[in-house]
Amino acid sequence: MWYLGETHTRGGRCAPLSSCCLFFHRDDRFRRLWGDGSIKSMSVRVRFAPSPTGNVHIGNIRAAIFNWLFARHEGGAFLLRVEDTDLERSTDEAKATLREAMAWLKLDVDGEVMYQSQRREAHLAAAEQLKAAGAAYTLQRGKDEEAALFFQIPWTIEAYETVGPASLDVHPAVPVTISRGGIQYAVLSKKGKPVDESGCLAGFKGLRLLDSTGECLYALEPSLEAVQAGQADFTVEKVVRMEFEQRQVVFDDLVKGRMTKPLDGIKDLVILRSNGSPVFHLANVCDDAAQAITHIIRGDDHVENTFRHIALYHALGVTPPAYAHLPMIVNAQGKPYSKRDGDAYVGDFQAQGFDPEALFNYLTLLGWAPGDDREKLSRDELVAAFTLDRVRSAPSQMDLRKLAHLNGQYLAELPLETFMPAARAALAQQEWGREVDEALFRSVCALLQSRTQVYPDVATWCYFFSDELTYDPKGVRKFLQREGIGQALAALRERLADESFEAAAIEATIRAVEIEHEVPEGKLNQSIRVAVTATTIGAGLYETMELLGRERVLTRLDYAVEALCTRDE
RNA sequence: GCGCCCAUCGUCUAUCGGUUAGGACUCCAGGUUUUCAUCCUGGCAAGAGGGGUUCGACUCCCCUUGGGCGUGCCA
Incomplete structure (x- = not known):
C-alpha cells in the first residue's frame, strides 16, 4: 500500500458536505467500516462515473475495468456513479445500456449506485458553503443576465509550491486589469501583436506592474484583501512588464508521476451557471467527496481539470484523493475515437460476437502489462497482478486481429x-x-x-x-x-x-x-x-x-x- | 498562441544505466498432422532526430520534430 500512507490520509472529513453523511448511512459498506464515525480502515474506494448516453465507449469501459481491477486487487470498493445531469440524453434506456455493458463484462458494483441528478441539493449546498467562506463570487456576464457563481482559486493551499520569481513582457497598449476575477493582460506575439491572457489572482503573488522606465505602477499586495473581497479593482495603463512570484499546483499522479501546472495559467471557474445549475467540476468533486473516493482513476483527458479540482477540494475542506490518469485508446489511424468511429462501443463488440472475458482480458493489455510474458490471464490472475504503477502513459490503439486471436483462445475453452x-x-x-x-x-x-x-x-x-x-x-x-x-x-x-x-x-x-x-x-x-x-x-x-x-x-x-x-x- | 502530457518492431508490450533490445498479434518459410486447423521450429521487423551527463544510455537531462489533451456558463 505504498501510495496510501502519505499522499492520502483521508481524515473522514466529510463534515462540510452535510449531505454526504446522508449518503453514507445508506451504504452498508460504509457502516461496516466507519459506522461509529471513526476511521478503522484505509480501505480503497474507487468509482466509475460515466454519463449515460446510450452507448458505452470502449475507452470508458477500459477506465471502468482498471478501476474495478484496482479495487479488487486492493480489497476495496468499486462504486458506480451515474452522471445523469444531462436529462435529455440520460434516458432510462441509456442507463439500462450502461448497466448491461457492465454486467456483460462482470464489473460488479459495490454499495448503492449514486445518481448525480439526485444530488443537486448537495451541489448547491457546497456552492453555498464556498460562497459563505468567501471562496466564490458572483459575476455577471451581460447586463441583463443573471450572475454565475465563480470559484476563486484559493490564495494558499498545501498543494501549491513556489517556482520562483517570474516576469512577463506585456503589451503596453492593452491595460492590465486586476479584480476579484483575476488578472487580465496581453502579452506580445512573435509579430508584436497583443495576445490576451488571464489568470487567477493567486497566480500572481507579489505582483508588480512596471512601466518602460522600470518604475512600479502598481503592487498587488497592499490592496490584496480588498481585491479578493471584490471591494476594489484596478486598471493600469502603459504596463510593459509584470513581475511576480510564480507558484504551481502539484500532485503526484499514480501513473504519470509528479504533475505541475503554473497557477498563473489557471483561471477561476464557473461552478453555478447563471441559471443556477451546477457545472461538472462542482458536481464531480462534490460527489467524489461524498462517496469518499480515495483514488480517481480516469482518462488523461482530465489531467488539466485535476489542478483545479484539487483547489476545489481544499476550499471545501476535503483532502483530495489520489489520482491515476490513464492513456487514451486511439483508433487505427492513431487518432482518438470520435463518435463517428464504428466498433468503438462495448455493445458493438458484444454484437460482433466477442467473448466478454476475452474483451476484458484484451482491454487490460491496452496500457498495462503484467511485466512477464503472460498475455492470456484469468480474472483472478489479473486481479492479483494489477497495479497502477505498471500502467503506461502513452496512448495505445486497438488491434482487432489480436483481439480476435485472444477471443479464439477463449472460445476454445468454453463449455x-x-x-x-x-x-x-x-x-x-x-x-x-x-x-x-x-x-x-x-x-x-x-x-x-x-x-x-x-x-x-x-x-x-x-x-x-x-x-x-x-x-x-x-x-x-x-x-x-x-x-x-x-x-x-x-x-x-x-x-x-x-x-x-x-x-x-x-x-x-x-x-x-x-x-x-x-x-x-x-x-x-x-x-x-x-x-x-x-x-x-x-x-x-x-x-x-x-x-x-x-x-x-x-x-x-x-x-x-x-x-x-x-x-x- | 500559451499550458500540460506522450514517444521501443506495422500493432500491443518487456526493459526500472551494462541484454545478440525479449514476448505476443500479423505476415513468410519449414516441420508435425498420411488431410485441414491447432501445434512446434525458424524468419522479417523497433529505441523519431540532435546535443549533453556517464567508463557505459532505449533507460537520466536539454533542445528539435511529431502526436494527444486542455485553454467553455460541455462533460
Missing part, C-alpha cells in the same frame, strides 16, 4: 453448452442457418468450436447445413482440375456407397482408392475436401464427412466429378 447458444445466434444471421437440425448442429459445434476465432466465423459452416455451395475457385483449380482426380473421386464415390460411413472406415476407403489410382498417400484428401465442402480449410476430413452423412457426400462427389473435375480421359 460446449455455453458455446452453442452463441454459435446458434451467429448462425441465425445466415439464411441457411435459421433452422438447423439440433443434433447435427451440436456435432458441428463440437467439431469446430476449437477453431472458431469469433462467432461470425460460423458463416463458414455453410456446407454442413446447406446444399447451395460456393466453390472456392482456387481450390477447384488446384485440387479438382488435375489429371486423374475425377476418376479417383468417382471410384471413391462407388466404394463409399455401400461401406460403413464412420470416420475410420472412410479413411481406410480413401487410402485404398489412393493405392488403386496411384495417388500418393494423403494427396487425395484436399480434393475430396473441396468436392464435399467447397473449401480448402475445415476440420478433420474424415470426421467432417461422417457428419455430412453418406447422402450429401455422394451427391457432392457426383457433382464434382460431373461439373468440376477436368474431363481429360
